[in-house]
Amino acid sequence: MYSVSVRDHFMIAHSFAGEVFGTAQRLHGATYVVDVEFRRPDLDPDGIVVDIGRATETLRAVLTSLNYRNLDEEATFKGQNTTTEVLARTVFDRLVEAIRRGDLGPGGRAVESLRVTLHESHVASAAFDAPVIHH
Amino acid sequence: MYSVSVRDHFMIAHSFAGEVFGTAQRLHGATYVVDVEFRRPDLDPDGIVVDIGRATETLRAVLTSLNYRNLDEEATFKGQNTTTEVLARTVFDRLVEAIRRGDLGPGGRAVESLRVTLHESHVASAAFDAPVIHH
Amino acid sequence: MYSVSVRDHFMIAHSFAGEVFGTAQRLHGATYVVDVEFRRPDLDPDGIVVDIGRATETLRAVLTSLNYRNLDEEATFKGQNTTTEVLARTVFDRLVEAIRRGDLGPGGRAVESLRVTLHESHVASAAFDAPVIHH
Amino acid sequence: MYSVSVRDHFMIAHSFAGEVFGTAQRLHGATYVVDVEFRRPDLDPDGIVVDIGRATETLRAVLTSLNYRNLDEEATFKGQNTTTEVLARTVFDRLVEAIRRGDLGPGGRAVESLRVTLHESHVASAAFDAPVIHH
Amino acid sequence: MYSVSVRDHFMIAHSFAGEVFGTAQRLHGATYVVDVEFRRPDLDPDGIVVDIGRATETLRAVLTSLNYRNLDEEATFKGQNTTTEVLARTVFDRLVEAIRRGDLGPGGRAVESLRVTLHESHVASAAFDAPVIHH
Amino acid sequence: MYSVSVRDHFMIAHSFAGEVFGTAQRLHGATYVVDVEFRRPDLDPDGIVVDIGRATETLRAVLTSLNYRNLDEEATFKGQNTTTEVLARTVFDRLVEAIRRGDLGPGGRAVESLRVTLHESHVASAAFDAPVIHH
Numbered sequence: 001m002y003s004v005s006v007r008d009h010f011m012i013a014h015s016f017a018g019e020v021f022g023t024a025q026r027l028h029g030a031t032y033v034v035d036v037e038f039r040r041p042d043l044d045p046d047g048i049v050v051d052i053g054r055a056t057e058t059l060r061a062v063l064t065s066l067n068y069r070n071l072d073e074e075a076t077f078k079g080q081n082t083t084t085e086v087l088a089r090t091v092f093d094r095l096v097e098a099i100r101r102g103d104l105g106p107g108g109r110a111v112e113s114l115r116v117t118l119h120e121s122h123v124a125s126a127a128f129d130a131p132v133i134h135h
Numbered sequence: 136m137y138s139v140s141v142r143d144h145f146m147i148a149h150s151f152a153g154e155v156f157g158t159a160q161r162l163h164g165a166t167y168v169v170d171v172e173f174r175r176p177d178l179d180p181d182g183i184v185v186d187i188g189r190a191t192e193t194l195r196a197v198l199t200s201l202n203y204r205n206l207d208e209e210a211t212f213k214g215q216n217t218t219t220e221v222l223a224r225t226v227f228d229r230l231v232e233a234i235r236r237g238d239l240g241p242g243g244r245a246v247e248s249l250r251v252t253l254h255e256s257h258v259a260s261a262a263f264d265a266p267v268i269h270h
Numbered sequence: 271m272y273s274v275s276v277r278d279h280f281m282i283a284h285s286f287a288g289e290v291f292g293t294a295q296r297l298h299g300a301t302y303v304v305d306v307e308f309r310r311p312d313l314d315p316d317g318i319v320v321d322i323g324r325a326t327e328t329l330r331a332v333l334t335s336l337n338y339r340n341l342d343e344e345a346t347f348k349g350q351n352t353t354t355e356v357l358a359r360t361v362f363d364r365l366v367e368a369i370r371r372g373d374l375g376p377g378g379r380a381v382e383s384l385r386v387t388l389h390e391s392h393v394a395s396a397a398f399d400a401p402v403i404h405h
Numbered sequence: 406m407y408s409v410s411v412r413d414h415f416m417i418a419h420s421f422a423g424e425v426f427g428t429a430q431r432l433h434g435a436t437y438v439v440d441v442e443f444r445r446p447d448l449d450p451d452g453i454v455v456d457i458g459r460a461t462e463t464l465r466a467v468l469t470s471l472n473y474r475n476l477d478e479e480a481t482f483k484g485q486n487t488t489t490e491v492l493a494r495t496v497f498d499r500l501v502e503a504i505r506r507g508d509l510g511p512g513g514r515a516v517e518s519l520r521v522t523l524h525e526s527h528v529a530s531a532a533f534d535a536p537v538i539h540h
Numbered sequence: 541m542y543s544v545s546v547r548d549h550f551m552i553a554h555s556f557a558g559e560v561f562g563t564a565q566r567l568h569g570a571t572y573v574v575d576v577e578f579r580r581p582d583l584d585p586d587g588i589v590v591d592i593g594r595a596t597e598t599l600r601a602v603l604t605s606l607n608y609r610n611l612d613e614e615a616t617f618k619g620q621n622t623t624t625e626v627l628a629r630t631v632f633d634r635l636v637e638a639i640r641r642g643d644l645g646p647g648g649r650a651v652e653s654l655r656v657t658l659h660e661s662h663v664a665s666a667a668f669d670a671p672v673i674h675h
Numbered sequence: 676m677y678s679v680s681v682r683d684h685f686m687i688a689h690s691f692a693g694e695v696f697g698t699a700q701r702l703h704g705a706t707y708v709v710d711v712e713f714r715r716p717d718l719d720p721d722g723i724v725v726d727i728g729r730a731t732e733t734l735r736a737v738l739t740s741l742n743y744r745n746l747d748e749e750a751t752f753k754g755q756n757t758t759t760e761v762l763a764r765t766v767f768d769r770l771v772e773a774i775r776r777g778d779l780g781p782g783g784r785a786v787e788s789l790r791v792t793l794h795e796s797h798v799a800s801a802a803f804d805a806p807v808i809h810h
Binding site: 157 | 409410457461510
């Protein structure tokens with residue numbers, strides 16, 4: 001299995017509902033440093049998994065849709081805690097949509113799975129890792 | 136698959152038996168920076184894998200049982216080399232015991248597997264990765 | 271010159287006033303990973319700059335006073351942008367107060383200067399570095 | 406599953422053929438920081454996956470065969486782009502050859518799979534991960 | 541003293557003249573991860589050292605003038621080894637020119653000194669640190 | 676000012692005398708990841724601060740004199756706590772001796788100051804920074 005990984009980040013405000021969150025129930029925020037790993041079993045004729053420039057731009061576009069926002073006011077997340085786990089899944093889902101739209105180029109169709117990791121500090125992170133279902 | 140990872144460290148003395156270890160047969164020591172990844176297929180109703188606060192405290196408790204010790208004098212490790220691999224397994228086993236005791240809360244029962252990585256320097260690490268058997 | 275450095279982090283929400291900030295004028299947030307360097311010309315009789323345990327606890331207490339908050343609503347920061355630079359200075363000032371109160375122990379009086387660095391992402395940070403004025 | 410990982414690096418010049426590479430079609434270069442993970446289901450009687458000293462030397466020998474070279478002039482890579490993905494595979498293949506020659510010692514025969522990751526910058530990496538076929 | 545730091549990278553090919561360089565006399569290459577620290581004694585009325593967005597763009601522009609090139613063929617470096625130290629100085633000089641042109645905005649005139657660090661691997665780096673002479 | 680930095684590590688056992696150290700009074704150990712920064716105002720005719728290969732070997736030799744040892748039994752440290760601060764000074768002193776012996780080559784005589792940083796974990800480090808007195 002081959003993979004390519006790219007890194008970027010976004011910065012948001014939010015609060016959590018539920019006693020388990022303690023003081024994190026207050027409005028606060030986070031920087032998420034995001035690593036995305038694109039995987040496929042073989043390389044294309046150019047010798048790549050996906051064009052790393054396009055992968056970087058695609059990730060940037062997805063993170064721009066979240067960046068510099070108060071997630072408590074985003075309709076998408078209504079009634080849901082925007083935990084690091086949930087945001088990893090959100091980034092995953094939006095990357096899959098971008099792949100289906102062809103944003104990664106033809107090579108994107110060969111991507112079999114993605115791993116999206118969000119680092120919320122130097123000591124904690126969350127990830128979502130799953131196959132990409134192509135239509 | 137979702138996962139959450141937390142990081143902490145511990146510092147021990149030990150020596151190794153066996154010619155393969157060369158000068159590491161002498162009494163020396165190490166700082167182990169420990170990453171633990173908790174994995175489960177779905178999130179709980181709060182949108183989390185496990186409570187990251189509890190995960191951090193549980194890991195801290197396990198590492199405190201090893202920290203600031205000469206492992207050559209610990210009964211647990213009698214007749215065994217406390218290599219980075221063996222210690223990764225030890226941390227794994229103690230975390231599984233803690234999960235069974237309920238230290239991670241009810242969400243702990245949903246954790247399907249753990250990966251424990253011990254970084255012994257900026258160039259070397261070892262890991263143990265396995266399913267969690269719940270009783 | 272000797273120094274000791276410790277690391278911790280805090281997570282806040284805030285917004286900035288001023289066109290120079292672009293989309294960062296919206297309410298958003300950040301994780302700040304904080305490094306504090308304590309410096310003095312000589313070591314104490316125990317061979318240390320300051321007790322690293324106390325340094326860690328003192329930093330933790332200062333960061334707890336900022337953590338999980340919306341800084342736009344904190345009286346302290348009224349009429350001021352809580353940029354990474356300003357927050358580095360805030361952490362510095364609160365550490366100096368703690369040193370003057372004796373929180374670092376008697377060794378704290380020998381600390382000549384501090385450097386406080388706040389990493390806001392994997393690509394950007396700010397620092398404040400200055401002498402400690404002891405009364 | 407147990408694993409041990411070691412890190413080293415190499416520095417090369419190369420160019421890429423194909424419009425997808427844009428300005429990277431020009432002769433340029435890269436530092437690759439290489440992580441290799443050696444995996445096996447059980448430990449040997451000494452409590453190790455492989456001798457970490459031998460693993461380090463074996464990786465060093467493989468990287469020396471690539472280091473300080475213009476890959477455009479290496480016969481091995483004729484007609485092929487030496488992308489990060491391709492080089493991860495090259496390092497994998499040469500490590501497998503070394504394992505078969507016995508360079509890792511008898512424990513090398515128990516290694517079931519390898520993951521070779523090449524970090525080309527602080528924001529991009531590629532990996533090749535596969536079973537080791539022993540003859 | 542306040543400072544702000546930003547990070548980016550560039551990838552080049554080159555060779556060195558001089559026996560001290562050993563095998564690095566061959567054509568090879570490097571990724572340089574670049575940290576630039578901008579320093580001034582006080583903050584501007586917005587609470588910043590310089591606009592971090594402009595600092596990032598200015599660094600990007602300077603690195604683009606070096607990126608994806610064979611430095612052996614660049615007229616600028618004729619008769620000179622493009623060591624990590626020399627390249628740190630080159631980045632410094634080009635940043636100072638950009639500051640003089642006003643690329644950092646009016647705040648750029650208040651920058652008193654810069655530190656430019658080039659990381660060539662996980663184990664080696666070089667830096668150039670000097671005052672900025674404004675005309 | 677120009678500088679070059681190299682990184683290596685060593686692993687030791689030790690204990691501390693003094694109530695301030697708490698449980699660290701017990702025999703334990705540490706991995707120290709060591710960064711050494713060599714500084715001089717100008718470059719030599721080859722365009723370097725010091726030969727990075729020689730710097731790496733010189734640091735390796737100094738660290739080998741400490742590595743895989745129980746520092747409680749080393750005559751050099753009798754009656755002294757081998758804190759991270761003290762060990763940073765020890766590495767500094769031994770590097771200065773090596774420079775005086777000419778181990779860094781003729782360029783070593785131009786080195787004006789050194790900074791030695793020892794990272795004992797992902798959250799703590801100590802450093803010693805001072806001019807090099809040449810005889």
